[in-house]
Amino acid sequence: MRPISLPNQRQWQQEIAELVRGMSGGFLFGVPLLYTMEVWWIGSYLEPSLMLIILAVTFVILFLLNRTGGFRQLKLDQFWQAAMDSVEALALGVFCTLLLLLLLRQITLQTPLNEALGKIVLEGVPFALGVALARSIMQGGREGDDADSDGSAQDNYNATLADIGATLIGAIFIAFNIAPTDEVPMLAAATSPAWLLAIIATSLLISYSIVFAANFTTQARRLQTEGLFQNPFVETGLAYLLSLGAAAAMLWFFQRLSFADPWTSWLAQTLILGLPAAVGGAAGRLAV
Structure with missing residues (x-):
């Protein structure tokens, strides 16, 4: 049986740097919409079925964006890595959204669950997109792609x-x-x-x-x-x-x-x- 290798210090540092890059892109892209009252109102009455559709559509968009940009170094042919990064981008977007909605008191302990979920899902989309756009925003896209072209x-x-x-x-x-x-x-x-x-x-x-x-x-x-x-x-x-x-x-x-x-x-x-x-x-x- 092949032994399981644990990540070394350099790999942990790279992982942390990529997560910070992704969250930074999420904040840059998502914060402006967080201060838009129309989005709060729309999120307050979202139906659960529409929330699921929004999450599914967002995942597809994130996958396409991760195939082009993303917050990690990624080759265009790494299909499954792009899919996993899309799940991670969506999770990071939801986490950042929840954190700021709590901070701004748009979600409190008295907020009904359906209303809280609606706000998180709706506001979480731009944060997740920002995570997927992080390298495009901060580093100008992929490095070295042209050099490999034949x-x-x-x-x-x-x-x-x-x-x-x-x-x-x-x-x-x-x-x-x-x-x-x-x-x-x-x-x-x-x-x-x-x-x-x-x-x-x-x-x-x-x-x-x-x-x-x-x-x-x-x-x-x-x-x-x-x-x-x-x-x-x-x-x-x-x-x-x-x-x-x-x-x-x-x-x-x-x-x-x-x-x-x-x-x-x-x-x-x-x-x-x-x-x-x-x-x-x-x-x-x-x-x-």
């Missing part, structure tokens, strides 16, 4: 996967704190179809300019990289669709939209939130 089909697949993850990272990072506010439906109600078309055009133009026209540091490399995303116009269009999808999911997540609402409400509010999401998605792709 132009193979696997590298092209990894580059495409990294761009998808980076687009979602940036879109969520910028738009997540905007989604629960009343400003989005207010702006959507006052916007005509012609202005929505202008918003689409502006979102695409800004996204293209940030990545391919502003001469940022990674622009030349991106133009030379092969892969599904790497054609400038195809990348801009696909990234915008991903950003819109993320925007719609965030609006549903914060119960600003429901499936009973007309499609026109979904379209208008998604396009309104899609503008900052597209900007964030473009910025995210520059980081990889």
Whole structure:
């Protein structure tokens, strides 16, 4: 029987450093939303079934983010490690949320259990996302990925996967704190179809300019990289669709939209939130 080896001091130090990095990213990303009253109210009446759905969806997002960024050093092909890190990120997010909600007295001994759980689950999502984004926030993404690239089909697949993850990272990072506010439906109600078309055009133009026209540091490399995303116009269009999808999911997540609402409400509010999401998605792709 193979003996079980205990972690040495260096491994413990690395583990502690990674946990601190993850929690720091959680605080950076999650604290702003913690001071938003709309989120407290929504969390107070969440149904248990919706809590489970939110946790499941959050896990899937965390998995995608951990495949791209994460709070540990991780290769793109380590599927099970990304899954385990996603569970850990979710647990760290819940722990940080509980700690601060107790500190701010939004949860006390008198708070009903269902209300407390709803607040923890809803507020815990941005903290968990912050944990998964920790290395992207603090270290600028993965180190050394480009050096290992040899132009193979696997590298092209990894580059495409990294761009998808980076687009979602940036879109969520910028738009997540905007989604629960009343400003989005207010702006959507006052916007005509012609202005929505202008918003689409502006979102695409800004996204293209940030990545391919502003001469940022990674622009030349991106133009030379092969892969599904790497054609400038195809990348801009696909990234915008991903950003819109993320925007719609965030609006549903914060119960600003429901499936009973007309499609026109979904379209208008998604396009309104899609503008900052597209900007964030473009910025995210520059980081990889």
